[in-house]
Amino acid sequence: MGMLNGKTAIITGAGRGLGREEAIAMAKEGCNLIINDIGGGVNDREQDFKIAETVVKECENYGIKAIANYESVVDFNSTKRMIDQAVSEFGKLDIVVNNAGVLRDRMIFNMTEEEFDTVIAVHLKGTFNLTRHAATYFRKMGKEDPTLGNFGRIINTASDSGLYGNIGQSNYGAAKSGIATFTVIVAQELSKYATVNCVVPSARTRMTTDLTPRLAEWMNTKTKGGFDIFHPSHFAPLVVYLASDAANKINGEVFRAIGDKVWIYRGWRTVKKISNNWQPFTPQQLAERIESELMKDLPDKREGATTPEEIFSQ
Secondary structure, eight states: OOTTTTOEEEEETTTSHHHHHHHHHHHHTTOEEEEEOOOOOSSSOOOOTHHHHHHHHHHHTTTOOEEEEOOOTTSHHHHHHHHHHHHHHHSOOOEEEEOOOOOOOOOTTTOOHHHHHHHIIIIIIHHHHHHHHHHHHHHHHHHHOGGGOSOEEEEEEOOHHHHHOOTTOHHHHHHHHHHHHHHHHHHHHTTTTEEEEEEEEOOOSTTTTTSOGGGHHHHTOBOTTOOBTTOGGGTHHHHHHHHSGGGTTOOSOEEEEETTEEEEOOOOOOOOOOOOTTSOOOHHHHHHHIIIIITTTOOOTTTTSOOHHHHHOO
16 A cells, blocks of 8 residues: 555646656555646747656556646646546545746846746746645535545645745746745645645756756765765655645645755744834934844854755765
8 A cells, every 4th residue: 555545646847857756756656646747848938748648657657547737837727627637537636746847047137027927927826826726626625525634735846046045046036935935824724624835855857957057067966875866756755745644734834855854944034133112213223223233143044055064964
């Protein structure tokens, strides 16, 4: 018996990279799958439906049923059709993994409106679109049968770029930061019917090599023992776990995984304050006290970001 035996999942962007590894890992655990991928390049506009079909065949080798889906996550009605397809083909839906993504990296003074809108649409709006329809389904089923409990699972995908910042990715970072916050809020709203969690991968994909050449060498790093640290398959077990019944008490959390390591985040938090004896600050007082008191000896903004020392330490 696999951890996901008999369950049904939709995985977006499942044709390559992390999505493909997630699909294969879930198939191994007995999960039937909707493999969604339009076959587009992360920085191009082509479509290749064979990419999703190839993953379908790979997953079927594990004895489950898998179906290719070519809908765009950007379109609200298209994502509703994904839900309908899962219910029509498998009789139910248990799991949604929002993984689809693109990059349009550019410094802000050169970024076009289209480059900003495309990234926000695929990552943030795409996550909203499918989550919105899945939430409606999970709530309906939960109301009809209260014994189901929080049976649904939604797993969103964020990035260190959104949680710590990365030059040239104001569009991507804004989308990913939004997804993490979206997760925390929706988790509270859906807690009776589903868990909603967020994962932050760091793995070797087209996004981190082909489109970010400066990372290519780093993403091919191996330990002295030959462990391929950034192979995307290492990330998939976390998604399998969060999709399973074993994680029914894990809700509204954001996890990072790299190689053999898993971290948990705690989001925006205050680290220091100044007070003014219950009197409103004047601009002049703030000018005197913010730099000299509030900004003094602050922790680094990227404290908690992945460092080589963290990755290579045991």
